[in-house]
Structures are given as structure tokens and as C-alpha cells.
Amino acid sequence: MALRAFAISTKTGIGAAALVVGLILAAICAVLTRAEFGSGLGPADWSAIRFTVFQAAISAALSSLLAIPIARALARRRFPGRGLLVTLLGAPFILPVIVAVLGLLTVFGRAGWLNMALSDLNLPTLSIYGLHGVVLAHVFFNLPLATRLMLQAWQTIPAERFRLAAQLDLTPRAVFQSIEWPMLRQIVPGTAALIFVICLTSFAVALTLGGGPRATTIELAIYQAFRFDFDLSRAAILSLVQLALAGSAALLALWIIPSVSMGGGQDRPRQRWDARGGVQRIIDILAIGIGALFLLLPLGAIVTRGLAGILLTPASVWQAAGTSVGVAMVSIAVLLVLALPMAGWIATAKRGSVEAVGLFGVAASPLMIGTGWFILINPFADPIALALPVTALVNALMALPFALRILVPPLRDTVQVYGRLSQALSLTGWPFWRWVALPRLRPQIGFAMGLTGALSMGDLGVIALFADQDRTTLPLQMYRLMGSYQMEAAAGAALILLALSLGIFWIFDKAGRMNAEA
Amino acid sequence: MLKLEQAVITQDDFSLRADLSIEPHKKYAVIGPSGAGKSTLLGALCGFVPLAHGRLIWDGRDITDAAPGARPMTMLFQDNNLFPHLSVMQNVGLGLRSDMRLTADDMAKVESALSRVSLADMADRKPGSLSGGQQSRAALARVLVQARPFVLLDEPFAALGPALRNEMLDLVQQLVTETGAALIMVTHDPKDVARIADEVIFVANGIAHAPEPAKELMDNPPPELREYLG
Secondary structure, eight states: OOOOOOOOOOHHHHHHHHHHHHHHHHHHHHHHHHHHGGOOOOOOHHHHHHHHHHHHHHHHHHHHHHHHHHHHHHHOOOOOHHHHHHHTTHHHHHSSSHHHHHHHHHHHSSTTTTHHHHTTTOOOOOOOOOEEEEHHHHHHHHHHHHHHHHHHHHSSSHHHHHHHHHHHHTTTTHHHHIHHHHHHHHHHHHHHHHHHHHHHHHHHHHHHHHSSSTTTTHHHHHHHHHHTTOHHHHHHHHHHHHHHHHHHHHHHHHTTTTOOOOOOOOOOOOOSSTSSSHHHHHHHHHHHHHHHHHHHHHHHHHHHHHHHHHGGGOOOHHHHHHHHHHHHHHHHHHHHHHHHHHHHHHHHHHGGGGHHHHHHHHHHHHEEEEEEEHHTTTTTTTTGGGGHHHHHHHHHHHEEEEEEEEHHHHHHHHHHHHHHHHHTTTSSSSHIIIIHHHTTHHHHHHHHHHHHHHHHHHSSSSHHHHHSEEEEOOHHHHHHHHHHTTTTHHHHHHHHHHHHHHHHHHHHHHHHHHHOOO | EEEEEHHHHHHHHEEEEEEEETTOOOEEEEEETTTHHHHHHHHHTTSSSOEEEEEEEETTTOOTTOOOGSSEEEEEEESSSSSSSSHHHHHHHHHTOTTTTOOHHHHHHHHHHHHHHHGGGGGTTTTSOOOHHHHHHHHHHHHHHHHHHHEESTTTTOOOOOHHHHHHHHHHHHHHHHHHEEEEEOOSOOHHHHHSSSEEEEEEEEOOOOOHHHHHHHOOHHHHHHHHHH
């Protein structure tokens, strides 16, 4: 039966979408007014562009390739702690970048655990700064994401295929070629494309581990042009380059990016008869062991080092923590006001194109939006005074695409299943949201709120452009401590930041699920 | 009186023509082969399926384009008649006020409807913790409080066992007799027709025929209906 979906008014949704597009377009226009194209791109700018693309490509390739053996091992082994490990694979998503960087420095840094061990063995030590540091951090963040996506894909292979393979007594190699390789050929390009796009707009990693003429991303170059040279024209031109690059990559990738499922359902390994041999067992143990170590060592380093440093954290850290929590809460509120009406519009619209509106936020880099709004605000007010509201707003925009991906599918189901009943009872507009959509979507709304809160809590982006000594968030305060070599205090701040990010995520996610109807 | 005038309902390459009147206080059975358009006919009456041509007139008023909630009818679907996240009381209350601002008077109506269907002690339960029969009765309680002049049933009891199903049909019959509403129900079963209906609307080959008295029609069916009844 054809359903005329007038349970949800599309006006507010279109309004919210227009507001998002307007905010971003206003920033782009502001940037355009300041860009003096006569100056063009200097050699340093070209090298930033080259480095951005190069590191993103290597990070995407490494993350995707290394994820294959780990996902394969997780897909066909059961062992105690497997569920926990799969859950932990989701953690880097809400882990503040700066915290992870400190963890990586503790393990791989100049005086880190790895180099200590190497020098004890009289081997040459490694440097984490520059290209390999940036790539290392990107792999740390995206290997778990890639692993989850592939594990998901592995689990979509029907169990009957493996049963058939066992009947035919196929060798592990033959199983790989006939069943797993065709699946990988579909999933790997999309995964790599997604990671490539994510790494293109990387800022905090490049800020802490990159820098210098040979390891500067475009995003970092915008920051430097803005902050150190106050060269608005160069910042503006770089912003446009970033927009064109990340925007076109995001649009291209949109067609091949796999859908990211955040939920569970990955706890059940398939019974596999081809994986019983000793060699297969060793391969899997190595893949899981090394993968888990790579993920867990930096996390463990943060906790141990943080516990030692927590008493050394200055009062400014606690103050910044309070500010950050406030910014995160405002971000969550802004996100809800934007995402819910937009989700309502998208869920009732004919499928397709409107979903791209949410991706607009991905293509536009946070620093570009920040630069644009700085230029817009400057003639009327002191942009620094508005640092925190702008940060909260930009954080909400960054979380918007993820929130829409979480909210739209269940809302679409709700409209399909309960749309007629709602119409028959005149439940339209606010009563529909109040009595049908919000209660039905509570788990997803809680999840989206938690995700936004954690992302905002850990974000080190726009705030770095605007902030002064008085207005700072916890990630920025932590970065300043690291910059002045107060590493113990920074480690204490990292632990607080970690606890707050995970805590905010956990509280909202839990509140959403509590007493929720299936 | 509810009149479908020269109505044509089209969906993709399916089309159904109807030109018929439904009188208050009578009970109608809609029968016909599956896929003939029985549910589509009810959907069109309720406003879920637009009319491609023709008009829907109620007591002289044109309600062809009225929203489903603004029509003089209430419908029970095959499934999803209750919101699973709301209590029985809230589900019934939504029939009175879509913003749920129930006055003391409204609350009294809800409670009396719930006692009428023997669910007074289940008011705070969620539908998921009720049996199939209790869920049907909760939906009927809402039909009661809505007190619309036409009650449409699109086989809401199809998933119940035969005895329970008959019990529900009897309850529906009592309720519409008490409230004076007209009943329009889709069914596959000639026994339902004999049990309940005053008139029969036969739907086949793209036409919803005008109602005819149930007894005469079933005793002496035209060829098409004879073929369907077997």
C-alpha cells in the first residue's frame, strides 16, 4: 500500500539542512573574499598537498592490508576475550587523538619502550616524528576500523559456503581463493577509500607528530598560516585546496564506502573446518597477538603513565576539563537540533541524494570552517571571545554525518511500520516525535549523543585556531603541556581526558539503551 | 452515509473501480480473491491510498483529500495496531488526544473502555507482555474511545487461533452494536459473513461491487462469486 509519509513535516528538516549548508557556505564565501589568487601556491604549499595525499594513501593501504589477517583470524577463532577485543576495536573511534598520540609516543617515541629495548640490544633506534609517525598514528586509528568493516564482511559469507568447502575438502588456500578473496575484492577498496578520506583532513596527528617542510598536511598548513603568520590569504587559498581535495575524494568514495555498522552481532565466529591445521593456527595467533599488542600497548601506556602523572596535573587542567565538558554538552544539543529534523526529512524522502547533505560536513574541513567564521566574525566581535561556541558548533557539524548514518535507518523503519497507525491517530509533527519517533529511536539517539560528546570532548582542531590562555579545552591544554615538555602532567591530563571521553560516551549510550523496547 | 462516487484507485499497474454507498449502523463484509484489492479499498476509504478519480462523500461533505485522522473512521490493520513502547493506557489514550493531554473526563473514558474489553488491570502493561487476544482487545478499546461512525477491520485477528478469532469478532459485533457504528471488515471466510454481515461488498477483477444483502447473495451467488467460494 502506498504510504504518503506526512507523519513527519519535512519543513524543519529542510530548514536544518539549509542551515548546515548555509553555515558551511558562509565560511567558504568568507574564505573566498580573503583569497588573493595572484599569490598562487608556493613550493611549501605544493609540498603540503603532496604530503597530504601521500600519507593518506600509505595509511589507507597499510590499514586495509594489515586488517585482512586480523579480521580473518577473528572471524574463524573463538577464544576467551574475543568479544572484548572486538568491542575494543571500536574504541579508537572515540579515543581523543592527542591521547592516542601520547600513548604512541610512550611506546614508540624517542625514549619510548621500543627504543629502550632496541638500545639495550645495541640496535639503531627509530624516530616517530615525520612521515612514519603520522602513518603510524593513522594506522593505529584506522586499522581497528578496517578490521571491524572486514570482520562484518566476513560474517556476511553464508555458513553453507564453508560447509560446502569442508565437504569438498578444499585446502585453506583454495578456500581463500574461492570464498574469501571475492569478498575481499568487494570490501577492501571501499575500506581503503574511507580511510583515505579520513586521513586527508588529519590535523591533530600532523600537528603533534608531523610538522616541518617535509611532514605538513594541508590542514596543518592552514593552521600555521593562520596562527603564526596571520596570513589570511594563504590560509584561505589552502582552505579552498583542502575543500576541493577532500570534497572530491569524499564524493568519489561515497560510491564505494561500505556502510558502517556500529552495533554488535560480531560476537559469533563461524565454524571453520579449513582452519584446523597447525600453520593456519599459528598465522591466526600471530595476527591476533600482534594486532592486540599494537592496540593495547599504547592504551596501557596512557593508563600507567597517567596514573603516575595525575597528581602533577596543574589546576589549569581541571579548569580546561570543565570547559571541555561544557563544550561537549553544547555540541550534543546542537547536534540533536540539527540531526533529528534532518533524519526525519531523509527518512521520509525518496531514497538517495538527500543523504549527501550530511556528507557535506565531511568534505568541509573543520579548520576551513573555523577560518571562514573567524573572517566573518572579526569585523563585528572578537573571534577569540567566541572560540568556545564556534568550537561546539563545528564539533556538532563534524559529528553530523555519523549521527545521520545512525539515526536514518531506524527512523525509516519506524515510519514504515508505524506511519499508517500514526496518521490514523493524527499523530503528526511534534506528537509523532514525542510519542513515536523519540521513544522508538532512544537507543540510537543515545548512541549518537555519546559519540558526539566523545568526539567533541577529544577534538583538537578549531579551538587551536582561536584559543588564548583563558579559553582552552582539555585537549589543547594537554597539547600545551606536551609542548612545554611537562610530559608527566600531560600524561595525567591524558588520563582525565580519556576517562571523560569514554565516560560521556558510556553514560549517553547506556541511558539510551536502558529500558528500551526491542 | 459514506459514498464512493465513480472512484478509481490505481497503484502501479493495478486499478480498482468502486461506486458504492455505505450506510450507518450496518455491518459489511468485504470478500474476494487475494490480491483483488480488498485492503486497497479500505486504505482508500481511510485516506492511505489516494483516489486517482472520483470522490469520497460523507453526509454531503467531500472528504476525498482529508487526512486519515480527520475522517469519520477508525481502522485496525493486519498488524502493528499498537505502539510497543507505550503502555496499554497510553495506546488507548492516543485515540482521544494525539498530544496525550488527557483530562479527567478523558481518563474516565479510557478506563471504562478498558474495563469494557476486560483489560482494566492491564492498563500499565506494555503490549509486548500481553497475549495476542489481549493485544487485540487493547486495540478495540482504542476503537471504542475514538467513537468514530465507521469501524474498518483489515483482518486484524488473522494471526489468532479460530476460537479466539471468533471471540474477537463477537466482541467487535457487540461493540459496534453498542456504539451504533457501521462495521466494514475484510474476510476470507464465508462463515464470518454468515456470522456478522448484513451486506457483502464483493471485490474481484478490478471492481468493488456495490453492497448486496448478505443472505441472498451467499445463498444465490453470481458466477464470479461462486467461483471464488468454490
